[in-house]
Amino acid sequence: MSRIGNKPxxxxxxxxxxxxxxxxxxxxxxxxxSQEINAEFKLEENDGAYILKxxxxxxxxxxxxxxxxSLLQNAVVGVSEGYxxxxxxxxxxxxxxxQGNLLDLTLGYSHNIIxxxxxxxxxxxxxxKGKAPMVVLESNDKQLIGQVAAKIRSxxxxxxxxxxxxxxxxxxxxRKAGKTxxx
Numbered sequence: 001m002s003r004i005g006n007k008p009x010x011x012x013x014x015x016x017x018x019x020x021x022x023x024x025x026x027x028x029x030x031x032x033x034s035q036e037i038n039a040e041f042k043l044e045e046n047d048g049a050y051i052l053k054x055x056x057x058x059x060x061x062x063x064x065x066x067x068x069x070s071l072l073q074n075a076v077v078g079v080s081e082g083y084x085x086x087x088x089x090x091x092x093x094x095x096x097x098x099q100g101n102l103l104d105l106t107l108g109y110s111h112n113i114i115x116x117x118x119x120x121x122x123x124x125x126x127x128x129k130g131k132a133p134m135v136v137l138e139s140n141d142k143q144l145i146g147q148v149a150a151k152i153r154s155x156x157x158x159x160x161x162x163x164x165x166x167x168x169x170x171x172x173x174x175r176k177a178g179k180t181x182x183x
Contacts, residue, residue, distance in 0.1 A: 008050065016028070026078075037071075078140035083141075085145055102114055123137055123138075
C-alpha cells in the first residue's frame with residue numbers, strides 16, 4: 001500500500017486544474033505546468049481535493065502510484081508558491097554575476113565559466129561585504145530548478161580540507177583533518 005499515493009492532493013485558491021486524456025495541467029499565479037501520467041491511473045475529485053487511483057495491485061502500478069502523486073503535488077506547489085534554491089560560493093576570489101540569462105562565474109580556474117540558464121528559471125547574484133557571494137535560483141518547476149542548481153554546484157564541488165567550492169545554503173560539509181608534521 002502506498003502511503004504517499006493515497007494522500008489527497010489539495011488545490012489552493014487561484015490554482016486551476018484541467019485533465020486532457022493523460023495530461024494534467026495546472027495554472028496558477030506563478031505560471032503553468034503540465035504533468036503526463038499513465039493513462040491507466042485516474043484522478044478523482046473528492047471534497048475539493050483530488051485523489052490518484054491506481055488500476056490494479058500490480059507491482060509496477062504500486063511503484064508508479066506514489067511517484068505520480070508526488071509529481072502532481074510538486075506541480076501544485078510550483079504554480080502556487082514556486083521554488084527557490086540558494087547556492088553559496090566559498091573561496092578567495094570566487095564571484096558570480098548575471099547578464100540576462102547568463103551566469104558568469106569566477107571559481108579559481110584560469111578562465112571564467114559562462115553558464116546558460118533556462119528561460120523558466122530566474123537567477124540573481126548577491127554579494128555583500130564580509131559574506132560569501134550567493135546565487136539565487138527561482139522557478140515553478142522543481143525538477144528543472146534542482147537540475148540547474150546541481151549543474152552549477154558540479155562546476156566546483158566543495159572540497160573537504162579547506163571547504164572551498166559551491167554549496168547549497170544550509171548544507172553541512174564533512175571536513176577532514178589535513179596532514180600533520182612528523183616529529
